[in-house]
Amino acid sequence: MVCLALTIGWFLYRAGDDATEVLARNALMEIMGRVNQAIERQTLSARESLNVVAPPPVPSKDAALPPAVLPFAKDRQRLEERLWLANALFDDPSYVYFGGVDGSFLGIKQESPSVFMYSVREPGGKNYVYHLRGPGTEMKLVAEQDYEPRQRPWYLQAVERGRETWSSVYTDFRLKYLGINLSKPVYDVDGTFLGVANSSIGLRHLTVFLQNLPLGPNGVAFVAELKGEMVASSISEPLHEVKGDSGEFVRLLASQSRSPLVQEAFEQVRLYLASNQVQPGQLVLLGAQCDGRKVEVAFRLHHDAAGLDWLSISAAPRSDFLGSVTGGVYQTLLLGLVAVCLTFVIGFMLLRWVLRDIRKLTLAARSIGDGGPFPALNIDRNDEIGQLAQSFQEMEHNLRTDRLTGVLNRDSLIAQIDFRRRNATEATPLQFALLFIDLDRFKAVNDEHGHDEGDRVLVTIAARLKKGLRHDDAVARFGGDEFVIYLHGLSDIASARSIADKLRHGVNRPIDGRDGHQYLVDASVGVALYPQDGLDVETLLRVADSRMFDQKRLHRMLSV
Template sequence: MVCLALTIGWFLYRAGDDATEVLARNALMEVMGRVSQAIDRQTLSARESLNVVAPPPVPPFEPGDAPAVLPFPKDRKQLEERLWLANFLFDDPSYVYFGGADGSFLGIKQESRNRFMYSVREPEGKNYVSYLRGPGTEMQQAAVQDYDPRTRPWYRQAVERGRETWSSVYTDFRLKHLGINLSKPIFDAEGVLMGVASSSIGLRQLTEFLQQLPLGRNGVAFVTELKGDMIATSLNEPLHEVRDNSTEFKRLTAQQSKSPLVQQAFAEVQRYLTANPAEPGRLILLGARSEGSKIEVAFRLHHDQAGLDWLAISVAPRSDFLGSVTGGVYQTLLLGLVAVCLTFVIGFLLLRWVLRDIRKLTLAAKSIGNGSPFPALNIDRNDEIGQLAQSFQEMERNLRTDRLTNVLNRDSLIAQIDFRRHNASEANPLRFAMLFIDLDRFKAVNDEYGHDEGDKVLVVIAERLQHTLRHDDSVARFGGDEFVVYLHGVSEAEVARTIADKIRHSVNKPIEGRDGHQYTVDASVGVSLYPDDGLDVETLLRVADSRMFDQKRLHRMLSV
């Protein structure tokens, strides 16, 4: 009987430990999905602001045709108009500027909602800094500086590399927070360098985002460069310090963090990258021990051709998720011991009953991670295991749906597509189309009527997209005003474009707002086909996203 009791206890412990591991890892997957969206949002704002100042060539409509190139303005007034447009493209404060090969400089920086810094330098002259409230308002001169853009690192790096380039992360001494620049060399039709356009973004908002994430009692999320220099953290600790007897800031590393979890997690990631090649965009899950207790570590490498290499890392102790499991395990173990003392048969039946429910929880948690359909738990209990079953069902809803619009979220859609790909075969091949949708004129609703009305528009658009699609199709919100639609079985581009036109027609219908207002938004839609345009989800998304931006540029040119 003692051996049987110990066996029961061991099985219960292992089942609880497995369920806790899966629960912790799925919680980290949700966190990492949100962190990746925040990083993409930050880097996209710099790139799109730069594309407004210096638009890339528009791909030709017909194969063999030359791409359409929008000439870069040589007139300061025209350049100033582009800088103002780039500043108003996103809500986040930004700094866009252009340094000419002749030493001229023009930059506009949004420091707050109604406060802008205007900086201008004539060739071989002084740089004049003024403040104003917006385009065309009165300027108040603030400073006169000795400043030559051609000597700055962002200018020299872009010229040396001859392409779009990220700067190193730096510390803004005046604002005392981290920032980064994305710069692009500009050439005329003869290939002569005209200068360098650059977009500068602050990284403080990334830390603020991490500090608002639901990470559990002891969970931590942070972003570093490959060598370990900190970029953002969910902890309330500094990212840089002042060197002794100087005004120079020194960046702090993950190894210098006051949190042992941060140090341990970064060490585990470095150990993994030493033994395995880095795979940008792939989410990696690791298990480890920290001070005797088990921890789960998740990380993803963010890399692009402009030189960005950031590690997003999240770590959580399993003990944070153990409380909801151990109570039920201990209670059941006690009942098992009593049952063993009464009869062997009752104890055996009790063992099967307990393990059955915990196995259901384990299988349900694994289904959340691999994107397969969530099984019915059918657990009707009032103890901690019953509460844990309810928590799994709630977690499934949170992991797979966007909280505002109630459609699928990014990671859930990708997981479901991967699940279908892995279950396809030569006898039953998988073909589908993907639509990348970005709402036009949505920012005007947010700016004029507020974010509550903007959220209402997003909810209505999500409902319209769901009503437009078939039962086997899916729609997901990818963040902000972007949606992605999965069209099951669609293998022809013409069919996909017809559905895209149907979606645009549905989105274009007026939306009733507050105080009798009506809002009308449009949509730019990019199409990609599997397997014609790519064999993995990330490639299909990039193709559809690129085609969406091509359509958006066409809309802008046609509306001028």
């Protein structure tokens, strides 16, 4: 009887431990998906700002012909218009500027919501800095500088590499926060070098984003460079400090963090990278020990051709996700001992009853990790396991859906598509279309009426998109004002575009707001087909995203 009781306890412990591991890892996957979106939006803002200032070559329809090079705005008025447009393209303030090969300089930076810095230099002259409230408003001279753009690191680095180049993460000595630059050499249509365009972005918004993530009581998330220099962190600690009397700023290393979990997580990632090859964008999950507790660690390598090399890492103790399981195991073990003492049969029935429901939870957790449909638990109990089942269902809903709009989130949609791809056969091949939707004029609602009204608009549009779909279709919010729609069984571009036009008409209907206001937003939609445009989700998203930006540029040209 004692052996049977111990066996019950061992099975209960192993089942609870397995369920805890799966739950913890799935929660970290959802967190890492959000962090990945935040980093992509930060880097995309810099790259798209430069594309507004100096548009990239447009591929020709004829593959044998070279891409068309768009002319660069060489006179100051046209260049200034592009700089203003680049500044207004994204919500996060950025500094966009251009240094000419002749020594000229022109830059615009948003200092605050209503104050901009305008910096200009003629070849061979001084650099004059003005403050103004927006395009065409009165300018007030605030500084006169000896500034030679051609001698700046961002200029020299872009000229040396001959392509887009990220700078090292630096400390802004005036505003005392971390930042990074993306520089791009600019050429005329005949190949003549004209100068270097640069977009400078601050990284404090990334730290604010990490600090607002639902990490649990002991979880951490941070971004660091490969050598350990911290870029952003959910821990409230300074990422740089002044060294000695020289006033030099020194970056905080992950190994110097006051959080033991940050130190241990980075050390585990460093050891893994030393002996394993990791592809950029690949999510890796690790198990570790920290202060005697089992912890789960997830990380992703962010790398691009411009030289970005960052690690995003999140970690959490398993106990954060299922702290009450141990108590439930001990209580159930005690009941098992009493039952075994009464009769062997009652003990055997109790064993099956307990293990059956925990097994359901374990299988359901694995199903979520595989991207499959969530099975019905059918657990109707009032004890800890019943409460765990209810919490598990709520957690599954939170992991798969966007909290604001109620539609799917990015990782959930990708997981469901991958699940359909894995289960497709030659007899029943998979065909579908992806629509990448980006809202136009949405930023104006946020700026003029506030984020609450912007959220109202997003919720309304998500409901309209969901209402216009079939049962097997799906809509997901990819972050900000971007949505992606999965159209099941669609195999031709004409049908996909017809549905896209129908959904766009639904989006641009008036939306009732606060105090009688009505908002009009539009949408730019890019379409990609599987398998014609790509055999994996990431490729399809890039194709649809590129076509969406082509349509957005067309909308802007038509509205001018």
